[in-house]
Amino acid sequence: MQHLERSTKETQITASLEIYGSGTSTIHTGIGFFTHMLEAFSKHALFDITLECKGDIEVDFHHSVEDCGIVLGKLLAQSIYPVSSIERFGNAAVVMDEACVECDIDISNRAFLHFDMGKAYCGKVGEFDVELVEEWFRAMCFNANLSAHIVLKRGKNLHHITEAAFKAFGVALRRALSKNERVVIPSTKGCL
Numbered sequence: 001m002q003h004l005e006r007s008t009k010e011t012q013i014t015a016s017l018e019i020y021g022s023g024t025s026t027i028h029t030g031i032g033f034f035t036h037m038l039e040a041f042s043k044h045a046l047f048d049i050t051l052e053c054k055g056d057i058e059v060d061f062h063h064s065v066e067d068c069g070i071v072l073g074k075l076l077a078q079s080i081y082p083v084s085s086i087e088r089f090g091n092a093a094v095v096m097d098e099a100c101v102e103c104d105i106d107i108s109n110r111a112f113l114h115f116d117m118g119k120a121y122c123g124k125v126g127e128f129d130v131e132l133v134e135e136w137f138r139a140m141c142f143n144a145n146l147s148a149h150i151v152l153k154r155g156k157n158l159h160h161i162t163e164a165a166f167k168a169f170g171v172a173l174r175r176a177l178s179k180n181e182r183v184v185i186p187s188t189k190g191c192l
Helices: 032-045 064-081 129-144 156-178
Strands: 002-007 012-016 023-030 048-055 091-095 101-104 112-116 147-154
Touching: 002 023, 002 064, 032 048, 032 064, 032 091, 032 129, 032 156, 048 064, 048 156, 064 112, 064 129, 091 156, 101 156, 112 129, 129 147
Parallel strands: 023 048, 112 147
Antiparallel strands: 002 012, 012 048, 091 101, 101 147
16 A cells, blocks of 8 residues: 655645555545545545545635645556556446446556547536546546546536546556566566
8 A cells, every 4th residue: 555645735635545455435625526536436446545635625626636636646656666467558438327438548657648528528517627627637647657548439417427537547447457467567668
């Protein structure tokens, strides 16, 4: 299990991560919908996550969402590098009613995010601006040094689309991190 504390003028975050867990979580962000998304991510990745975020949510949710992505991304990087004996690549398409989101991941030690949820993906779920979803995924991917493509295949309901994205990311990560002793170093370069 990896632990990290991060403190700025905007957020104070304490978190721990076990990537080969059971999907249990204790998460408090002060942002109901975002907490729900992180719990769904934890459950479907089978990551054990504890996270306490005290942020300036009276200003905006942006700092808390992005900084939680930074912290979880750093914890993920600490947990997986140097890469050895894992599948490396993972993908998942997750359906929630009318919505379907696909996520493809490469645990490459190179940061990249392709986030395409379509032009209609804007607005709010409750008080939560869905534009912050991309900020979380970017912070997560760039701090974990992984490449992810997250694409909306279809959907209309913002709650369903967003939750499908977090779940697809979790399932794809779980699959990419699956142990495979035959792989050893999953790169022709000999390291990642």
